[in-house]
Every structure is written in structure tokens, then in C-alpha cells.
Amino acid sequence: MTVVDTSIADQPRYDCRDAYVETLAELAHEDHRIVGVVNDSVGSSKLNSFRKAFPDRLINVGIAEQDMVGVASGLANGGRIPFVSAASCFLTARALEQIKADVAYSNTNVKLCGMSPGVAYGELGPTHHSIEDIAWLRAISGMTIIVPADPVETAAALRWAAAVDGPVFIRVSRMSVPQVYPDSYTFEPGKAITMRAGNDVTLISNGTVLWRAMVAAEQLAAEGISARVLSMPSVKPLDVEAVVAAAEQTAGIVTAEESTIAGGLGGAVAETVVQHHPARVSILGIPEFAPTGSAGYLLDRYGLSPEGIADTARRLVS
Amino acid sequence: MSKAALSVEHTTMPLLGRLPAHSSRAEQVAHIAEAARQIRIQDLKLVYHAGAGHIGGDFSAIDILATLYGAVLEIGPETVADPERDRFILSKGHVAGALYTTLAAFGFLPITELATFLKPLSALNGHPNRTKVAGVEANTGPLGHGLPIAVGHALSAKLDVSLRRTYVLVGDGELQEGSNWEAMMAASQYQLDRLTVIVDRNRLQQGATTKETNDLDPLPEKAAAFGFAVVEVNGHDHGELLDVLSAVPFRPGKPTFVIAHTHKGHPVSFMSNNVAWHHKVPNPAEYQQAMTELETVGQPRLAVSPRLDKELR
Numbered sequence: 001m002t003v004v005d006t007s008i009a010d011q012p013r014y015d016c017r018d019a020y021v022e023t024l025a026e027l028a029h030e031d032h033r034i035v036g037v038v039n040d041s042v043g044s045s046k047l048n049s050f051r052k053a054f055p056d057r058l059i060n061v062g063i064a065e066q067d068m069v070g071v072a073s074g075l076a077n078g079g080r081i082p083f084v085s086a087a088s089c090f091l092t093a094r095a096l097e098q099i100k101a102d103v104a105y106s107n108t109n110v111k112l113c114g115m116s117p118g119v120a121y122g123e124l125g126p127t128h129h130s131i132e133d134i135a136w137l138r139a140i141s142g143m144t145i146i147v148p149a150d151p152v153e154t155a156a157a158l159r160w161a162a163a164v165d166g167p168v169f170i171r172v173s174r175m176s177v178p179q180v181y182p183d184s185y186t187f188e189p190g191k192a193i194t195m196r197a198g199n200d201v202t203l204i205s206n207g208t209v210l211w212r213a214m215v216a217a218e219q220l221a222a223e224g225i226s227a228r229v230l231s232m233p234s235v236k237p238l239d240v241e242a243v244v245a246a247a248e249q250t251a252g253i254v255t256a257e258e259s260t261i262a263g264g265l266g267g268a269v270a271e272t273v274v275q276h277h278p279a280r281v282s283i284l285g286i287p288e289f290a291p292t293g294s295a296g297y298l299l300d301r302y303g304l305s306p307e308g309i310a311d312t313a314r315r316l317v318s
Numbered sequence: 319m320s321k322a323a324l325s326v327e328h329t330t331m332p333l334l335g336r337l338p339a340h341s342s343r344a345e346q347v348a349h350i351a352e353a354a355r356q357i358r359i360q361d362l363k364l365v366y367h368a369g370a371g372h373i374g375g376d377f378s379a380i381d382i383l384a385t386l387y388g389a390v391l392e393i394g395p396e397t398v399a400d401p402e403r404d405r406f407i408l409s410k411g412h413v414a415g416a417l418y419t420t421l422a423a424f425g426f427l428p429i430t431e432l433a434t435f436l437k438p439l440s441a442l443n444g445h446p447n448r449t450k451v452a453g454v455e456a457n458t459g460p461l462g463h464g465l466p467i468a469v470g471h472a473l474s475a476k477l478d479v480s481l482r483r484t485y486v487l488v489g490d491g492e493l494q495e496g497s498n499w500e501a502m503m504a505a506s507q508y509q510l511d512r513l514t515v516i517v518d519r520n521r522l523q524q525g526a527t528t529k530e531t532n533d534l535d536p537l538p539e540k541a542a543a544f545g546f547a548v549v550e551v552n553g554h555d556h557g558e559l560l561d562v563l564s565a566v567p568f569r570p571g572k573p574t575f576v577i578a579h580t581h582k583g584h585p586v587s588f589m590s591n592n593v594a595w596h597h598k599v600p601n602p603a604e605y606q607q608a609m610t611e612l613e614t615v616g617q618p619r620l621a622v623s624p625r626l627d628k629e630l631r
């Protein structure tokens with residue numbers, strides 16, 4: 001896979017869960033301490049092949065998320081490196097206190113992998129959407145929060161997480177995305193990646209929305225608006241320097257993400273901007289319990305399409 | 319053969335409604351059986367044409383739903399907002415399609431509205447929403463929520479000194495969630511004998527059997543130890559379901575735990591007891607075969623041998 005020089009919108013698309021299972025299997029081969037922990041989510045996490053390769057190292061606690069995260073904390077205490085793999089909605093909502101007390105406060109070496117986050121579950125509705133996960137976990141001290149944008153970044157983030165000691169939350173997208181990074185990409189926490197230089201306006205995004213922001217920048221460029229695109233996979237810690245530079249150097253910032261507008265990436269950027277260099281910020285995300293609709297329909301509805309992001313940027317610079 | 323998108327053309331189920339209260343048991347049972355058959359046919363159309371849904375769990379639960387709404391619950395379209403209505407809470411919310419179809423069969427929503435299932439802005443979401451659909455009591459979907467809500471409603475009825483009843487349907491895989499057992503302790507502590515928990519005991523969950531995942535057995539003994547009067551029924555036998563679900567409470571002062579032995583995907587031959595059909599959508603050939611079976615199969619058969627607790631009957 002290499003990124004060629006045509007619009008990112010025309011590139012082939014990938015389900016990041018495939019990169020997830022591939023990388024997890026590689027890591028498990030390299031390090032015997034790595035185990036998977038699931039809640040009847042072997043299929044939805046695409047872990048069937050992992051179970052076949054490591055039957056003893058995939059622990060299925062059943063439909064019991066609080067138990068799942070508590071068990072992971074105990075596994076870490078015993079020297080294992082558990083990768084908890086469950087639908088992000090149930091992992092973060094149901095086991096929030098375990099994440100806070102048993103993982104973050106206890107500083108255990110647990111990797112929380114939130115599968116199919118955001119509105120990936122579309123028509124299954126707000127109970128299954130995981131738009132609050134970023135906001136909830138951001139509020140917890142000691143959590144690293146990573147929202148990869150493509151399969152390369154998903155794999156790189158997993159490799160980084162396996163190598164560091166401590167709690168990490170990684171979103172693993174189900175909604176297919178094009179490859180936006182070169183194969184050589186390595187993940188660095190707290191670092192924004194400049195996907196496109198520009199000085200009129202800044203678009204900050206991550207996850208499944210990043211490529212849409214990149215297409216928005218292409219559309220804006222055609223009208224003579226030069227948009228900087230910052231990829232912000234590391235929501236916590238945030239790249240404060242890059243955000244402040246964007247606030248100083250461009251007319252304003254548009255954040256675009258597949259999560260709630262309260263307390264997510266947009267919230268993190270806004271908190272930074274008001275404290276360091278007040279500037280105009282528009283936050284795009286999911287503002288409510290979404291109505292029935294497919295994931296694509298919902299992203300369009302809330303202005304998270306390339307056109308929607310470009311519109312918001314135009315309003316900001318005009 | 320290409321598949322048409324779900325439309326009103328596919329909402330062919332007749333309005334079934336309820337029989338007069340003085341009808342004989344045999345008439346009631348025949349009526350429930352026909353309702354269940356019609357609901358399955360309609361639900362198959364929804365899942366097939368919408369291209370999504372949880373048909374295995376739907377078909378597992380439809381006989382229970384048809385019995386409750388067809389003859390047991392004191393609730394109808396006119397009394398859907400009556401504070402004294404019986405409450406039914408669908409805790410395994412992923413079978414929303416079965417619930418909507420059942421509600422439509424008994425007049426709670428227009429049958430043609432089923433054509434909006436899963437469409438943009440539809441009230442008929444993949445999981446039920448009480449603020450959008452009359453007859454839905456709780457916004458379930460995350461497993462392990464319905465039983466605590468049912469306990470709360472039963473407590474509320476008790477505080478009102480009301481005889482209204484509370485029924486909650488849970489999946490057996492769902493019982494792996496600890497919240498259920500917390501709620502069961504509260505139910506027996508408060509002696510909620512007008513609360514009935516029905517377990518859809520199909521022995522399958524999303525990815526495997528319950529036994530392979532997190533075995534629940536001995537389930538009757540566990541529920542009894544948590545202070546419940548336990549009854550086991552054939553969850554596809556409308557007569558047994560009718561007798562048991564209308565007879566609660568079995569023991570004064572004790573909530574009731576009905577273990578309904580079922581098969582996921584019942585009675586479609588290739589779906590029945592097959593975990594692959596948790597949320598699979600039939601292809602055109604499978605659809606045709608399933609439809610033929612539903613239209614021609616008379617009284618469904620079940621391979622498990624149910625046992626009714628002798629002491630209780």
C-alpha cells in the first residue's frame with residue numbers, strides 16, 4: 001500500500017479491524033505476555049484467527065464488561081499485557097468505573113481497544129453508538145487516548161501501546177477508510193501530523209473523519225482557500241504547540257470528529273485555545289442522540305462530510 | 319433475483335388483535351399460534367428487505383411475545399398510556415424487529431409503519447425507543463438493563479398497592495451481566511411477587527453457545543437460590559406459555575422466574591439452533607425456503623423436553 005497523488009476520496013478503503021487483528025497476532029507472537037480479553041465479541045472484533053492461533057490467550061468472560069475490565073486489570077497485575085477488545089460503547093460506558101479505578105487510578109498496564117466506535121453501528125442507534133467515549137475517558141487522569149485514522153496508524157498505535165507501560169485507549173474503526181499515511185508511519189503520542197500546509201484556516205481531525213477533512217481541504221484549495229490539515233490521533237496528550245500555532249497563524253480552527261461535540265477532540269482544542277491564544281473555533285461532531293440512519297447518513301447529517309467540513313471552514317474565514 | 323428495498327408492499331401481515339376475554343383456552347391457543355406464525359412471516363420480510371436485524375433471537379422470542387400480547391398482558395392500544403397497564407419490558411433489545419411486528423399485529427402501531435424499519439429518521443430503530451414507539455417501555459440495547467428497570471416498576475406498583483404486573487424478557491447470554499443478579503436480589507428482598515422474569519433459554523449467544531462461553535447452569539437452582547419461584551416451559555408451546563404466564567404469582571411473596579426453553583431461529587430448519595443466524599440476513603434462496611417453511615409448517619416442533627416444576631403446578 002502506498003499513497004498516490006490523486007484525491008484521497010478515490011483510494012481503496014480498509015476496515016481498521018483487519019489491521020488490528022493482524023498486528024495483535026504479530027505482537028502476540030513476539031511477546032508471550034500479550035493476551036486478548038473479550039465479552040462475547042470474538043466475531044465483532046474479528047478475533048477468530050487470533051483465537052485459533054492462541055487458544056489459551058483469548059479470554060472470553062462472556063457478556064460482562066465490568067468483569068472484563070476488572071479481569072484485565074488483574075491479568076496486568078499478574079504480568080500480562082491485556083488487550084481488551086470490545087464494542088467501544090459497552091467497553092467504555094459499562095465498565096467506566098473499572099476503567100477509572102482498576103486501570104487508570106491503579107495505573108495498570110491495560111490496553112483498551114474500543115471497536116466500531118462513533119456511529120459505526122448506524123441503525124442500531126444511540127445505545128450502540130460510542131460518541132461519548134472520548135469525552136468520558138479524557139476526564140480520567142492518566143489515560144492516553146488514540147484515535148487512528150487508517151490501518152497504518154491503527155497498527156502503529158497498537159505497536160506503541162504494547163511497548164509502553166500503562167493504560168491506553170485506542171479506537172479501532174469499523175467504518176472503512178482510505179490509507180492516509182505512508183507505510184513508514186510511526187506513532188508518537190502528543191504529536192499532530194501536518195497532512196497539508198495552509199495559512200487561511202486550520203482543520204483538525206482524526207479517525208474516520210480525517211480523510212474527509214483532507215478532501216474538504218482539496219475543495220477549499222480549488223476556491224483559493226488554503227486550509228492547514230492537522231491529524232490529531234493523540235487526543236490525550238494533545239499537541240498543544242500545534243494547536244496554539246494554528247490559532248496564531250490561521251483565521252480559525254474547525255475540528256471534525258466522529259464523537260460528541262462536548263468534551264471530545266473539539267473540546268480539547270477549545271480548552272487549549274482559550275487558555276493559550278483565544279481564536280475562533282468551530283466544533284463539528286454528533287450533538288445529540290442520533291436518529292435512525294446508517295453511519296454514512298449520520299455523518300452527512302451532522303456536517304462531517306467533506307462538503308460539510310468545507311462549508312464550516314468557509315463560514316469561519318468569511 | 320434482485321431484492322427490493324423494504325416498502326409498504328412488504329407489510330402484508332393482517333391485524334390480529336385479541337380474542338374476547340370469554341374465549342376458550344383452545345381458541346386462545348389457536349389464536350396465539352396463528353399470530354406467532356404471521357409475526358414470523360412479517361418479521362422475515364422486514365429483515366430480508368431491510369437487510370439487517372437479529373432474526374435468530376427474534377424467532378426464538380416470538381412465541382413468548384405473541385402469548386404475552388395476544389392473551390396475557392392487560393394492555394392494548396387504547397390503554398397503552400394507562401398508568402394501571404401491565405408492563406412488558408424487552409430487555410434483549412436487539413430483537414426490536416420482533417417487538418415492533420408484535421406491537422403492529424395487536425394494533426399498537428400501523429402495520430404499514432413497519433415499512434420504515436431502520437430507515438433514516440424512522441421511529442423503528444434497531445433497538446426500541448420508548449419516546450418514539452407507543453408500547454415500548456424501555457430503551458434497551460445494552461444487555462442487562464431490563465431486569466433492574468422491571469424491578470423498579472414492580473416496586474412502584476407495590477407502593478401504589480396496585481395489582482398491575484411486570485414482565486421482563488431477558489436473553490440467556492444476557493444473564494452473564496451482573497446487573498441482572500443484583501436486580502434479582504432486590505426483587506426477592508422486596509418480595510415482588512407480581513414480577514415475572516422470562517428467560518429466552520435458547521442456549522446460544524452472539525458468537526457461541528452459553529455453555530462454551532460462560533455457562534449458566536444450573537440456572538433453575540441459581541434462580542431459586544436468589545429467591546425466585548422457578549418454572550420451566552417449552553418456549554414454543556403456546557398452551558404452556560399461556561398457562562404459566564397468566565398464572566403468576568406462583569408463590570406469594572416470591573417473584574417468578576420462567577425458563578422458556580427455545581431454539582434460536584425456530585422453526586426454520588436451517589436457522590434453528592444455529593449460532594450463525596444471530597444477525598445474519600437470508601439470501602434470496604434462504605428467504606424463499608424460510609418463507610415456504612413458515613407458510614406450510616403447522617405446529618412447530620421442539621427438540622428439548624421441558625419440565626414444569628411439579629411443586630408449582
Ligand SMILES: Cc1ncc(C[n+]2csc(CCOP(=O)(O)OP(=O)(O)O)c2C)c(N)n1
Pocket residue numbers: 039040063064065090094374375376378410412459460461462488489490491492493518520522523524582
Ligand atoms: C452490554 C452489552 N454487551 C454486548 C452486547 C452485544 N450483543 C448483542 S446481542 C448479544 C448476544 C445476546 O445473547 P442472548 O442474550 O442469549 O440473546 P439471544 O441469543 O436470544 O439473541 C451480544 C453479546 C450488547 N448488546 N450489550
